[in-house]
Each structure stands twice: as C-alpha cells, then as structure tokens.
Amino acid sequence: MIFDEASGxxxxxxxxxxxxxxxxxxxxxxxxxxxxxxxxxxxxxDKHSHIYxxxxxxxxxxSHTNKAALAxxxxxxGEDSDEVKVRIKGQFPTQSFDGFFDVASVSDCMQRExxxxxxxxxxxxxxDVANSGGDEIVIGFRQGWDARSRPLQARTNLRHGExxxxxxxxxxxxxxxxxxxxxxxxxxxxxxxxxxxxxxxxRAYPGSxxxxxxYYNNRALWYSEFRDWVYEPLSAMPDDPVTFSxxxxxKYFLRKSDGKTLMESKQDMRTRGLPSPDRxxxxxxxxxxxxxxxxxxxxxxxxxRRRRMAKTEYDPLNT
Numbered sequence: 001m002i003f004d005e006a007s008g009x010x011x012x013x014x015x016x017x018x019x020x021x022x023x024x025x026x027x028x029x030x031x032x033x034x035x036x037x038x039x040x041x042x043x044x045x046d047k048h049s050h051i052y053x054x055x056x057x058x059x060x061x062x063s064h065t066n067k068a069a070l071a072x073x074x075x076x077x078g079e080d081s082d083e084v085k086v087r088i089k090g091q092f093p094t095q096s097f098d099g100f101f102d103v104a105s106v107s108d109c110m111q112r113e114x115x116x117x118x119x120x121x122x123x124x125x126x127x128d129v130a131n132s133g134g135d136e137i138v139i140g141f142r143q144g145w146d147a148r149s150r151p152l153q154a155r156t157n158l159r160h161g162e163x164x165x166x167x168x169x170x171x172x173x174x175x176x177x178x179x180x181x182x183x184x185x186x187x188x189x190x191x192x193x194x195x196x197x198x199x200x201x202x203r204a205y206p207g208s209x210x211x212x213x214x215y216y217n218n219r220a221l222w223y224s225e226f227r228d229w230v231y232e233p234l235s236a237m238p239d240d241p242v243t244f245s246x247x248x249x250x251k252y253f254l255r256k257s258d259g260k261t262l263m264e265s266k267q268d269m270r271t272r273g274l275p276s277p278d279r280x281x282x283x284x285x286x287x288x289x290x291x292x293x294x295x296x297x298x299x300x301x302x303x304x305r306r307r308r309m310a311k312t313e314y315d316p317l318n319t
Contacts, residue, residue, distance in 0.1 A: 006030035006041040011273040014040040034085075034092040037103065038249050042092050056090040100252045100263065101227060109230045110239040118144035122291035125176035127167055128282040129187040130156070136278040137163060139170050142286040145234040150174065152238065152279060160186065164193045171199060177294065180204050180285045204288040206281075216260040218288065220252070223263055225287040237283070246277040 001017055003009050009030075021028055030041060030052075044052040059065045070088050077083040082093035121144030128138045140152035158166065167190065171179055179194070181187050183203035191201045206219035215221040229235050230247075237243070251264040266276050 001026065001028050003028075003030040003041075004032060006032040007035045007039060008032070009040065011040050033087065034090065037092050037099075045092065058090055059088045098251045098253070099248065100223065100250045101230065101247045103248045105231050106237075106244060106247050109235050109237050110244060112236045115148055115236045116145040116234045117149065118146065120293050120295040120297075121146075122177040122293060123174065124178050124180060124286040124289065124291065125171060125174060126180045126282050126285035126288075127182070127187075127190070128278050128285060129163070129182055129185065129190060130276070130278055131186060135276045137166075138278050138282040139167065140279075140282045140286070141174065141176065142283065145229075145232065146236055147283065147286070148236045148238050152240070152243075152282065154279065160189060160193075163190060164197075167194060168197060168199065178202050178289050178291045180288050182206060182281070182285060202289045204285055206284075206288075214261060216255060216258075216262040219284070220261045220263050222284045222287045223252075224261065226284045229287070240279065243279040243283070246275070246280040249274055250277060250280065 001021065003014075003017070017028065020026070030044065032041065034042065034045075034056075036042060045054045045056075059070055060067065073088060074084050085091040086093050123141060123143045125139065125141050128136075130137050134156060136154040136156055137158055138152055138154045141147065141150040143149070153170065155166070163186075167179075167181075179199060180202045181191050181194075181204065183191050183205055184207070187203075191203050194201050204218070206217065206222065208218050209216070210218050210221045212221050215224060230237070250269070253262045253264070254260070255262055269275075269277065
C-alpha cells in the first residue's frame with residue numbers, strides 16, 4: 001500500500017489502511033512533503049517513530065535538482081524558515097501553512113518565567129460551556145498580560161444546576177470585573193440563571209458577523225486579538241499541554257468571496273479527528289469584552305514600575 005502526498009491523507013484513511021495490512025505480510029509506504037507539523041504522517045517521525053522506518057530527504061542532496069533555485073529560496077525565506085524546512089530540507093514545519101498560531105510563540109508564552117502582574121488591569125473571567133459527551137466546561141482568567149496566576153478549571157458532564165453553582169462560586173472567590181460566557185446552546189440558560197442570581201454577565205456571540213472588514217465573524221476577530229496577545233513578549237499562559245495542542249492544531253481560512261479571515265469550525269476539527277478546542281476557546285472569550293482598568297493611574301505593567309523605581313533610587317551625587 002502506497003500513500004503519496006501523505007500529509008494530506010485523512011486520519012480515517014490511515015486507520016483503514018492499518019486494518020488492511022493485518023493479513024499476510026503487507027508493505028506500507030508513505031511519501032510526501034511534510035507540510036503539516038501534526039497528523040498521522042508527522043506522527044510516523046515522532047510519536048510512532050518506533051514503528052516506522054523514516055527518512056528525510058534534503059533536496060540539495062538530490063542530483064537532478066536545481067541548486068541555484070534552491071539557494072534562491074533559502075536567500076528569500078531564510079535557512080530556518082518553514083518554507084525551507086518543508087520544500088528543501090524535508091523537515092516538518094513549526095506551523096502549518098494554514099495554522100493560526102505559531103508553535104514557537106505559544107511555547108514561549110507558556111514557558112516564560114517572569115509573569116507581569118498588573119493588578120490595576122481588569123480581571124476577565126471567561127466560561128466556555130459544553131454539552132455532555134466528553135467536551136469540557138472551562139473557566140479561566142486573564143488580567144492584562146497575566147493568564148497564569150489563576151489556573152484554568154475544567155470539568156465534564158456537569159448538570160445545569162451544578163454548572164451554575166460552580167461558575168457562581170468561582171466568580172465569588174475571584175471577584176472579576178467581567179464574566180464572559182458564550183451565549184449559545186446551554187450557555188443561554190446559564191447566563192439567564194446567573195443574571196437572576198445578581199451576576200452581571202457579558203453574553204458573547206462568536207458566530208455573529210463583525211463590522212471589522214478583515215474578519216468574517218467575532219470568533220475570527222477575537223482569536224486574532226488573542227494571537228496578538230500571545231505574540232507579545234510580556235504575555236504568560238499556563239504550561240498546559242492540552243491548551244497547547246488545541247491552539248497549535250487550529251487552522252484558519254480566507255473566504256474566496258471577500259478574503260475575510262474565518263476560523264476552522266469545531267465540527268471541521270472533529271472531522272480531522274481532533275477534540276473540541278474548549279480551553280483555547282475560553283481564552284479567546286477573554287477578548288470578547290473591553291473593560292476599563294481598575295485604576296487608570298497605575299502603570300500598565302509591573303516592569304515599567306520597577307524601571308522607574310530603579311531610576312528614582314539612583315544617587316547621581318554618590319552620597
């Protein structure tokens with residue numbers, strides 16, 4: 001059995017192929033440019049490397065390739081670029097060509113040692129709801145550049161009453177400036193009941209069309225703001241492998257009709273054999289509301305305060 005352009009072969013077909021090779025002494029070959037950092041083909045070189053015999057082929061080592069053209073690609077994109085890794089070195093990229101988040105930037109955000117604690121920034125609490133069936137109900141927080149000090153909480157298969165009590169108790173314990181809930185499906189009665197209990201809830205509608213000319217809907221817009229936040233050198237998230245996987249495997253598209261950005265849907269991710277991005281969506285929801293700072297007179301980040309203090313304590317007369 002031979003797979004050509006193996007990066008594009010759906011996981012379900014890989015599954016069927018493995019079953020077809022259980023009889024006799026079948027041979028299985030998979031070839032192709034390593035265009036995606038995830039998927040069954042990538043797993044052959046990583047997670048399942050103990051099963052498969054693998055080989056990377058550098059185009060520069062092949063006799064009949066155009067070496068001048070290859071050198072031009074390297075000069076244009078850089079030796080360590082994903083374009084060169086995929087098209088010349090035969091290596092898997094750090095980010096899919098249609099991947100939304102850069103793997104290295106997400107890793108830096110999660111592993112950054114210093115956390116900028118800006119207590120004057122608004123504290124946003126977000127809730128990503130889920131029906132029963134294994135999807136997670138996730139609660140998390142972001143305060144300025146800090147999304148790590150208050151770790152996310154995730155549960156599954158909660159009854160409605162249990163979910164209301166859990167969200168209310170979490171809000172009471174943290175006193176957020178805004179509670180953002182995705183107001184679709186079971187999120188609607190959750191918002192209703194919390195408001196009946198006296199909580200002020202911001203109802204978020206990710207699927208609604210946005211007025212921003214670059215994005216098709218709110219989900220694409222909020223994810224773009226989330227990505228910009230991740231790429232900033234001050235941001236810090238929990239080092240959570242589930243969130244990392246959900247963020248780095250998410251794709252985006254440009255609509256042919258108008259060129260607007262549209263995020264891959266949850267159903268499309270399930271079709272690719274991926275779980276619902278519940279934790280990633282929760283962080284996205286923290287950008288669905290704009291809230292004024294708790295104290296506008298305080299510095300925007302602790303680092304700036306420390307730098308000003310250092311200048312104040314310096315004695316120019318050395319007395």
